[in-house]
Amino acid sequence: MEKETNEKGTPRIYRKAKGQIVVEGDVNLTDMEGKPIKHGKRFTLCGCTKSKDMPFCDGSHKF
Numbered sequence: 001m002e003k004e005t006n007e008k009g010t011p012r013i014y015r016k017a018k019g020q021i022v023v024e025g026d027v028n029l030t031d032m033e034g035k036p037i038k039h040g041k042r043f044t045l046c047g048c049t050k051s052k053d054m055p056f057c058d059g060s061h062k063f
Contacts (some may be wrong), residue, residue: 019047020057029055 011025
């Protein structure tokens with residue numbers, strides 16, 4: 001299993017081939033108004049804009 005953070009303890013963020021953005025580690029996720037959005041230690045953000053659960057990926061890119 002890969003580490004959730006790098007050696008400096010910063011979050012790991014990367015983009016998958018189909019556009020999803022994977023976030024691992026401690027981050028503060030907010031909406032455009034600065035209101036916090038609940039999430040876990042690892043989550044995937046939508047990169048295709050098809051999700052019905054924005055900003056999170058719901059797998060809609062598969063269809």
